[in-house]
Amino acid sequence: MKVIQYPEAPVHVFDSHPAKGVTGRVVIGKDDGAGNFCMRIFELAPGGHTPCHTHAWEHEIFVHAGKGQVLRNGAWEDIEKANVVFIPGNEEHQFRNTGDNTLVFVCLIPAGPPEI
Amino acid sequence: MKVIQYPEAPVHVFDSHPAKGVTGRVVIGKDDGAGNFCMRIFELAPGGHTPCHTHAWEHEIFVHAGKGQVLRNGAWEDIEKANVVFIPGNEEHQFRNTGDNTLVFVCLIPAGPPEI
Numbered sequence: 001m002k003v004i005q006y007p008e009a010p011v012h013v014f015d016s017h018p019a020k021g022v023t024g025r026v027v028i029g030k031d032d033g034a035g036n037f038c039m040r041i042f043e044l045a046p047g048g049h050t051p052c053h054t055h056a057w058e059h060e061i062f063v064h065a066g067k068g069q070v071l072r073n074g075a076w077e078d079i080e081k082a083n084v085v086f087i088p089g090n091e092e093h094q095f096r097n098t099g100d101n102t103l104v105f106v107c108l109i110p111a112g113p114p115e116i
Numbered sequence: 117m118k119v120i121q122y123p124e125a126p127v128h129v130f131d132s133h134p135a136k137g138v139t140g141r142v143v144i145g146k147d148d149g150a151g152n153f154c155m156r157i158f159e160l161a162p163g164g165h166t167p168c169h170t171h172a173w174e175h176e177i178f179v180h181a182g183k184g185q186v187l188r189n190g191a192w193e194d195i196e197k198a199n200v201v202f203i204p205g206n207e208e209h210q211f212r213n214t215g216d217n218t219l220v221f222v223c224l225i226p227a228g229p230p231e232i
Contacts (some may be wrong), residue, residue, distance in 0.1 A: 002202040
């Protein structure tokens with residue numbers, strides 16, 4: 001069993017175009033023996049955003065803290081703490097922080113693609 | 117894309133031995149087209165606990181709110197908001213709420229076992 005506070009995991013910084021103000025951590029992955037799917041945690045600073053992109057694999061997301069928006073079929077939809085977002089494979093998506101505090105979400109992907 | 121607040125998902129109540137004060141929701145699963153892994157969210161009332169059990173599949177867990185403990189190698193370890201817990205397959209585990217507020221955690225399992 002592995003028990004950590006998520007900030008203990010190594011941080012990856014994504015702060016150049018097409019991302020802004022994003023950090024990500026692999027908190028459960030292959031190195032832990034998790035062979036089926038991978039848990040990452042992302043933090044977006046106020047004004048920050050992920051890239052707008054599309055890929056073959058799905059995302060299963062839980063919003064832990066903060067307020068923001070997700071791009072859904074070309075329109076921005078509000079999300080906040082306690083929202084669940086499922087993004088099927090091959091669906092365009094992007095996240096941005098529209099609040100005054102850090103937007104924190106858990107984002108899981110299947111095994112296979114790069115873990116972060 | 118599916119965007120919900122997690123309490124919108126149908127609730128399952130587990131409040132008889134060997135569980136106490138537990139509710140669970142499948143928030144992303146097969147019915148959503150998620151074929152690789154499944155997201156559930158559990159709430160434990162103060163004093164509540166899950167069963168002590170073992171099964172072949174792993175858990176990837178994120179603690180969203182509250183305080184409690186996880187049974188790890190026969191000893192109780194404190195967990196709280198922002199903890200990540202990875203439980204490999206075939207490892208005994210149990211959760212209990214030791215705080216005054218609801219303990220809320222996200223718990224993912226691979227496809228195959230019952231979703232809840």
